[in-house]
Amino acid sequence: MTLSLKELTAEADRCVACGLCLPHCPTYRKTGSEADSPRGRIQLIRAVSQDILPNNARFKEHIDLCLSCRSCESACPNSVSYGALVDTTRALYIKKESHWLSLAKPFIRYRALSYIGTWPLWLLSKAKLLGTLKRMVPAARLLPTIPKPIVWKSLYPATQTKRGAVSLFLGCASNAFDNQTLSASIDVLNALGYDVHVPKAQTCCGSIVRQAGDAVEADALIAKNSASFERTMPILTVASGCGSGLQDYLATHQVQDISTFLINCDWSTAQLAPLQQRIFVQDPCSLRNGQKAQKTVYDLLKKIPTADIQALPGNGQCCGGAGAYAITQPEMANTLLNDKLAAIKSNQVSILATSNIGCSLHITQGLAHAGLDVHVLHPIQIIAKQMGFKA
CATH class of the missing domain: 3.40.50 (Rossmann fold)
Structure with a gap:
């Protein structure tokens, strides 16, 4: 959740600086700098929120280096909501409109644009020209193998005795780069007796822009998803980054990782081949x-x-x-x-x-x-x- 300035200071004050979080923080383990630890960042956040320290480049540098992995939360004896602290700090003090984010935003907001944009990349990969693109455009080196884009139906009915219905969250990156997992999820759910609904109006979970400090855009995406999904059905996610963000900010709906949902299903009629690996x-x-x-x-x-x-x-x-x-x-x-x-x-x-x-x-x-x-x-x-x- 995003906090008010008053709530931000109050939550930061709950940190007792015990240091139990230190060995769990990836950046602290690498840099050894207190300012790159959860405890150190909380002290910086408190000081900036109270105008004791300036909101300058050095402060932004230490906050930006945080991965938001939240390992510190699992170790914290006082259950400090570090994720909310960092999200709020980025929204209040770190927000910046980077070049890559400006380019990504339209594709994040509108799945149709993402769908159109992935077709040329898939065709280039089929023609074995994606390597050439990566050599010519450095940013393209981050691109993975592109699967053939899929136009999703709004409903995939159960193929066995119906046991219930769920909604499937597509996500941005999963939809563009990992639609095989989405298809596999539908197959498994249908085989276990579940209708799978895929709301067409759904959009990005908002985590990417929230991490960049754009809480306004992130909240707008959450609101659109809230209106797109029925509250009577669980929303299943295949990307835990999306699932975690939706659980934090889409409290009106039941969000579950697909593995969590499936482990509680009836598998008595399912046949799984052995795997000696x-x-x-x-x-x-x-x-x-x-x-x-x-x-x-x-x-x-x-x-x-x-x-x-x-x-x-x-x-x-x-x-x-x-x-x-x-x-x-x-x-x-x-x-x-x-x-x-x-x-x-x-x-x-x-x-x-x-x-x-x-x-x-x-x-x-x-x-x-x-x-x-x-x-x-x-x-x-x-x-x-x-x-x-x-x-």
Whole structure:
């Protein structure tokens, strides 16, 4: 939630500066600077909000370096709402209209524009010209493999005895770069007896612009989603970054990560083929610290007979994806990514499951650069494949 200035100061005052958050903060572990720790940032926020310190470039630098991973919240004995503190601080003091955000906003607001924009990229990839584009335009190097765009129906009816109905949240990045996971989600839900509604008026969850300090735009997106989704049905998300943001700011609706929903479904009629492989799971910060639902991913994957499900070592540290963080803070993002790549290499990972598109894109790019052959998949894609669905 976004706080008022008075609430901001009051929430900052709740921090007792015990330091238990320090070992859990990715940026503090890398820089060793108190100003890059949750405790230090809260002290800075309090001082700026009370005009004790100026809102200058150094203050912005320390706040901008925060990943909003919220690992500190999980460690805080006083349950300080650090996420709300940082969101509010960025809205009040850090807001800036960057070039990339100006270009992204129309595509974030309107799914039709995103759909139109991904077609040329998909055609370039089919013609094997995406590599040429990446060499000519440096920013294009961040682009992943582009799947063929999909025009979604408003309703996908259950293929088995109907047990209920849900709404599916598409998201911006998932819709553009990971529509295979969205399709797999529909297949699995239909097979378990659920009608899947896909409201056409839905839009971005607002997390990207909120992280950039644009609370006005973020609130407008939340309001549009609130009007688009029925309150009688759960809203299922496949990207935990979206799910965490919607849970925080769309309190009028029931928002769940798809793994959380599926683990509570009746699987008695489902047939899953055995898989004689080890699957490592990467816990997104937004799923672990925001939605607090990382355990459901392991429970869901364990439904696959003979599969060996393991946590990727170092899951307590952010991968550096964190929304647009890889664009705005590439040096720190890549420093954190290198730790994740080292864990993947040392454990000889061949299949990595992750429930957030931001983590998936960031890690996949790092794997390609390092020449590591690893399949990075959403857990639902793995489940759907074992149920016989083809991508």
